[in-house]
Amino acid sequence: MKQKLRRIWNVLSHPRLLRMALSGLGAALCDGNETGTLSDEERVALSSWVRASGVGVFVEIGTLFGFTARSVKRDTCVRTIAVDNFSWNPFGLPPAQHEAFTRRILEGSAVELVKSDSVEFLSSFPGVTPGEALVFLDGSHAYEDVKRELQLCLDARVAVMAGHDYGNESFGVTKAVNECLGNVDAVVGSCWMKRVFEC
Numbered sequence: 001m002k003q004k005l006r007r008i009w010n011v012l013s014h015p016r017l018l019r020m021a022l023s024g025l026g027a028a029l030c031d032g033n034e035t036g037t038l039s040d041e042e043r044v045a046l047s048s049w050v051r052a053s054g055v056g057v058f059v060e061i062g063t064l065f066g067f068t069a070r071s072v073k074r075d076t077c078v079r080t081i082a083v084d085n086f087s088w089n090p091f092g093l094p095p096a097q098h099e100a101f102t103r104r105i106l107e108g109s110a111v112e113l114v115k116s117d118s119v120e121f122l123s124s125f126p127g128v129t130p131g132e133a134l135v136f137l138d139g140s141h142a143y144e145d146v147k148r149e150l151q152l153c154l155d156a157r158v159a160v161m162a163g164h165d166y167g168n169e170s171f172g173v174t175k176a177v178n179e180c181l182g183n184v185d186a187v188v189g190s191c192w193m194k195r196v197f198e199c
């Protein structure tokens, strides 16, 4: 473990190594299944759902490195809030480095990055009117966690709910979504979407 951390630190503290790591990261991110991030098809669908739903705010729960939030902001211009507790990333970066890297990716993008646990954020929606929001769930994929997040969204009367990894039986997402919301309105790749309340 110590060795692994030393290797990561070596990469992060040398600009040339960091550039090489980032180009490897770029290649890895092309494969959404490897990194937990969205495919191009899924990102396009998500932006079109945000535009078509007429919401004024997009909230991504579980932003990882911010690529999805950045692309939705660029495509739709709606207020975009990216939430993450920096508990997981596919490269084993320590949370502080993960956060710093994500902040760097989002620099100048006008995406608001909030370091928070999903439950804490969704319990209060700081500074957001939930009825004007599309909330995209892609944090924890455990059944109980997703159910809790969905229930908090329902309690807050979030207008449109969406998420990732629907149909992937190794996660608890599909069961939680079906039980809480019934049929979804649309599925593209493994992204799902449902309008729950009118804006």
Ligand SMILES: C[S@@+](CC[C@H](N)C(=O)[O-])C[C@H]1O[C@@H](n2cnc3c(N)ncnc32)[C@H](O)[C@@H]1O
Residues within 6 Å of the ligand: 035, 036, 037, 038, 060, 061, 062, 063, 064, 065, 066, 067, 068, 083, 084, 085, 086, 087, 088, 089, 116, 117, 118, 119, 138, 139, 140
């Ligand atoms: C699969 S990745 C998200 C991928 C991202 N949506 C994208 O499109 O690139 C999951 C992220 O959720 C975060 N996460 C996991 N559980 C969380 C929780 N309870 N609250 C907030 N973030 C969480 C992890 O730190 C990780 O960055």
